Amino acid sequence: MASTESMLTMYRKMLLARRFEEKAGQAYGLKKIQGFCHLYIGQEAVVVGVNEALRESDWVMTGYRDHVHPLVRGADAGMLMAELYGRDTGYSKGKGGSMHFFDIEHGFYGGYGIVGGQIPLAAGLAFASKYRNEDRVTVCSFGDAAANQGAMHETFNMAVKWKLPVLYIVENNRYGMGTDIARVSSVPEIHKRAPGWAMRGEAVDGMDVLTVYEKAKELIEWIRAGNGPVLLEANTYRFRGHSMSDAATYRTKDEVELEKQRDPILKLRQVLLEKKAASEAQLDAIDEEEKALIEKALAFADASPLPPDSDIWTHTTVEEGEPDEKPRERVLGAKDVKWPAHPTDFKVTWDLEPRSKPDPEAKKGAKS
Amino acid sequence: MAELAYREALNQALAEEMERDPRVFLMGEEVARYDGAYKVSKGLLDKFGSARVVDAPISELGFGGLGVGAAMGGLRPVIEMMTWNFAILAMDQIVNSAAKLRHMSGGQLRCPIVFRGPNGAGGRLSSQHSQALEANYAHFPGLKVIAPGTPADAKGLLKSAIRDDNPVIFMEGELLYGVKGEVPEGEHLVPIGKADLKREGSDVTLITWSRMLTAVVLPAAELLAAEGINAEVLDLRTIKPFDAEAVAASVAKTNRVVIVEEGWGYAGFGAHIADFISRECFDDLDAPVTRVHGLDVNMAYAENLERLILPSAARVVEAVHQVLYR
Numbered sequence: 001m002a003s004t005e006s007m008l009t010m011y012r013k014m015l016l017a018r019r020f021e022e023k024a025g026q027a028y029g030l031k032k033i034q035g036f037c038h039l040y041i042g043q044e045a046v047v048v049g050v051n052e053a054l055r056e057s058d059w060v061m062t063g064y065r066d067h068v069h070p071l072v073r074g075a076d077a078g079m080l081m082a083e084l085y086g087r088d089t090g091y092s093k094g095k096g097g098s099m100h101f102f103d104i105e106h107g108f109y110g111g112y113g114i115v116g117g118q119i120p121l122a123a124g125l126a127f128a129s130k131y132r133n134e135d136r137v138t139v140c141s142f143g144d145a146a147a148n149q150g151a152m153h154e155t156f157n158m159a160v161k162w163k164l165p166v167l168y169i170v171e172n173n174r175y176g177m178g179t180d181i182a183r184v185s186s187v188p189e190i191h192k193r194a195p196g197w198a199m200r201g202e203a204v205d206g207m208d209v210l211t212v213y214e215k216a217k218e219l220i221e222w223i224r225a226g227n228g229p230v231l232l233e234a235n236t237y238r239f240r241g242h243s244m245s246d247a248a249t250y251r252t253k254d255e256v257e258l259e260k261q262r263d264p265i266l267k268l269r270q271v272l273l274e275k276k277a278a279s280e281a282q283l284d285a286i287d288e289e290e291k292a293l294i295e296k297a298l299a300f301a302d303a304s305p306l307p308p309d310s311d312i313w314t315h316t317t318v319e320e321g322e323p324d325e326k327p328r329e330r331v332l333g334a335k336d337v338k339w340p341a342h343p344t345d346f347k348v349t350w351d352l353e354p355r356s357k358p359d360p361e362a363k364k365g366a367k368s
Numbered sequence: 369m370a371e372l373a374y375r376e377a378l379n380q381a382l383a384e385e386m387e388r389d390p391r392v393f394l395m396g397e398e399v400a401r402y403d404g405a406y407k408v409s410k411g412l413l414d415k416f417g418s419a420r421v422v423d424a425p426i427s428e429l430g431f432g433g434l435g436v437g438a439a440m441g442g443l444r445p446v447i448e449m450m451t452w453n454f455a456i457l458a459m460d461q462i463v464n465s466a467a468k469l470r471h472m473s474g475g476q477l478r479c480p481i482v483f484r485g486p487n488g489a490g491g492r493l494s495s496q497h498s499q500a501l502e503a504n505y506a507h508f509p510g511l512k513v514i515a516p517g518t519p520a521d522a523k524g525l526l527k528s529a530i531r532d533d534n535p536v537i538f539m540e541g542e543l544l545y546g547v548k549g550e551v552p553e554g555e556h557l558v559p560i561g562k563a564d565l566k567r568e569g570s571d572v573t574l575i576t577w578s579r580m581l582t583a584v585v586l587p588a589a590e591l592l593a594a595e596g597i598n599a600e601v602l603d604l605r606t607i608k609p610f611d612a613e614a615v616a617a618s619v620a621k622t623n624r625v626v627i628v629e630e631g632w633g634y635a636g637f638g639a640h641i642a643d644f645i646s647r648e649c650f651d652d653l654d655a656p657v658t659r660v661h662g663l664d665v666n667m668a669y670a671e672n673l674e675r676l677i678l679p680s681a682a683r684v685v686e687a688v689h690q691v692l693y694r
Contacts, residue, residue, distance in 0.1 A: 059441075090474070091473075091474060091476075092472060092473055092474030092476070093474040093475070094474075095471055095472060095474050096471075096472045096473065096474060100472040100473070102472065102473035102474065102476050102477065103476075104473070104476045104477060109440060109477075110469075110472065110473065110477075112464075112465070113464075114460055114464045114465075117433070117460060117461070117464055117465060119433070120429065120430050120431075120432070120433025120434050120436070120437060120461060121433055121434075121436055121437035121440065121461075121465060122437060123430075123433075123434045123437060124433065124434040124435060124436055124437015124438040124439070124440065124441060124445075125437045125438070125440060125441040126437075127434060127437065127438045127441070127443075128437070128438045128440075128441030128442055128443045129441065131393070131419055131438070131443060132442075150429060151429050151430060151433065151460075153430075154425070154427035154429055154430025154431075155427075155430050155433070155434065157425055157427065157430070158424070158425060158427065158430055158431065158434060161425075314475065315470050315471045315473075315474060315475045316470070316471055316509045316510050317470070317509075317510060317512070317534050318470055318478050318533040318534050320533075322533075324475060324476055324477070324478065325473075325474055325475030325476050326476070327474065327476065340442065342391075342441070342442025342443075344389065344390075344391060345390065346390050347390065348390055348393075348416075348417065348419050348420055350419040351417060351418055351419065352417075352418040352419040352422060353400075353418040353422075353423070354418070355418075
């Protein structure tokens with residue numbers, strides 16, 4: 001059971017995520033943000049519940065609906081907003097935009113614009129951890145529609161076979177863009193496919209942050225113990241369209257209204273009030289604080305310069321001796337940036353495919 | 369210097385780099401217990417164990433992407449593609465992930481990975497197995513592309529590729545694995561992006577790379593020598609970034625150029641070199657740049673048709689006559 005402190009943290013982070021996305025949506029309407037922009041509104045319980053069960057040293061990656069994954073891990077809201085605004089102070093210096101957030105300092109390894117492209121990459125991150133005998137877990141989110149990509153099948157087969165420490169989360173919001181997942185899937189309940197790879201697969205109510213947290217905690221412990229990957233299907237719902245240009249006419253108003261009654265933020269608020277963990281006034285104050293934080297983020301993005309023209313020539317290839325960019329250090333002058341320092345000298349002890357010593361008698365037999 | 373087959377030179381490079389750096393591992397189909405489909409990884413499993421020489425399932429997109437992720441996570445993977453024809457299945461991860469990670473992350477991430485395997489026609493394999501695909505990869509910013517033509521260059525360039533901090537496409541010649549040549553022992557590094565003058569000459573420059581060097585261009589140079597034509601042979605070795613300085617220097621010397629590549633002519637890499645020469649070396653030219661390349665058709669199985677589709681020494685000689693107006 002989550003502690004009161006942890007529940008309040010999750011409440012705060014869901015609001016942080018919600019307010020960030022609402023303002024991003026507004027800024028999009030004002031054309032301050034352009035291109036494709038996919039909001040996470042409605043799905044907050046998934047990312048926040050899982051994050052609460054992770055260690056700082058764990059790694060996270062997702063698809064293109066990626067604004068709040070780094071945000072709840074501790075990324076600077078102003079620098080994320082600046083990336084949406086295409087400014088020099090953004091995490092990727094305006095090279096990535098909405099779909100390609102990266103914050104390595106906080107273990108966020110990216111937003112990917114090719115549906116399902118992150119699935120094999122996460123297995124690779126987990127492979128690297130296991131190869132160096134580290135107890136890190138990698139969490140990889142993807143949408144329901146990505147589950148129909150071949151990359152998922154290919155990756156799950158290897159991840160199970162090699163017991164890679166990775167938690168795959170299907171953020172099932174029921175629609176791949178405008179297509180109901182059930183219309184194009186022979187098994188639309190995606191976790192039910194897991195046994196086909198001898199993989200542990202489970203489902204969870206993705207609109208209930210406490211349930212998500214408890215389940216994620218259990219699964220992450222199981223993975224960290226060396227049992228291999230898990231597929232967790234979080235059944236959730238996005239309150240907005242697929243992207244900013246989607247009016248979402250493929251869903252009825254009634255359906256959306258019904259789902260909005262399951263708003264994960266209201267749900268946790270109810271629990272907190274019932275438990276007398278906080279008063280209405282205290283919870284409202286949290287919201288006001290997060291709103292103020294986002295206002296500051298917008299002001300920071302607005303006041304930020306565009307990247308210099310000369311930046312088109314940087315970061316296509318790594319020149320010899322070129323260091324990595326540490327965004328918070330570069331932009332805010334932060335001195336406390338922790339950067340992954342991977343060892344270059346270690347012994348690989350993992351026997352990925354143990355085999356018994358060849359039988360000398362059998363070899364003799366083969367020769368004759 | 370030892371005389372080694374191209375495959376043995378590659379094997380040495382892999383073993384030396386894996387010995388030197390525990391972050392380097394090899395993954396691909398049949399690379400471990402089978403010793404590699406072309407025996408490039410022979411003996412490496414016994415030497416380095418099953419986490420460093422990994423037999424992958426037939427899932428090019430899957431293990432290609434897994435390799436990219438491992439590179440993001442601080443390792444230096446060498447991903448063997450059984451042939452570059454099969455790597456087309458992994459194109460998404462090579463192009464949309466590996467080549468763009470540094471960029472999309474605004475310089476936060478690097479992707480030190482080598483994708484390697486045989487390229488070009490293997491002999492009587494028809495169209496799905498006989499493609500020279502270097503031009504495809506040369507097109508994408510963020511990738512380096514290497515295509516060595518000799519055992520010594522294969523070893524020295526593979527070592528450099530493994531030490532490079534960028535994704536490198538390393539294209540071996542499917543028909544080169546058995547070709548022997550002198551290979552310097554020990555720390556033999558060939559820099560990426562440097563061409564090599566394989567034959568000095570004064571009348572015409574033949575620019576080429578990979579298998580065309582020994583199979584077509586050097587024999588053509590001998591035929592030309594018998595006619596009294598002294599051809600210079602420039603082996604690019606690296607397709608991207610190519611050695612513009614060496615090309616310009618040779619053109620300034622001979623004033624005539626024939627580019628020889630195994631791949632298709634249409635949007636082939638030779639067209640890029642020809643474009644460079646026409647813009648940067650215009651005043652040095654005494655004749656239009658001419659190209660000899662694979663015919664723009666799918667490869668046939670029949671022996672006579674395959675022979676006609678691939679470049680030949682005779683076609684190179686004919687092209688040289690053309691640029692010399694003979």
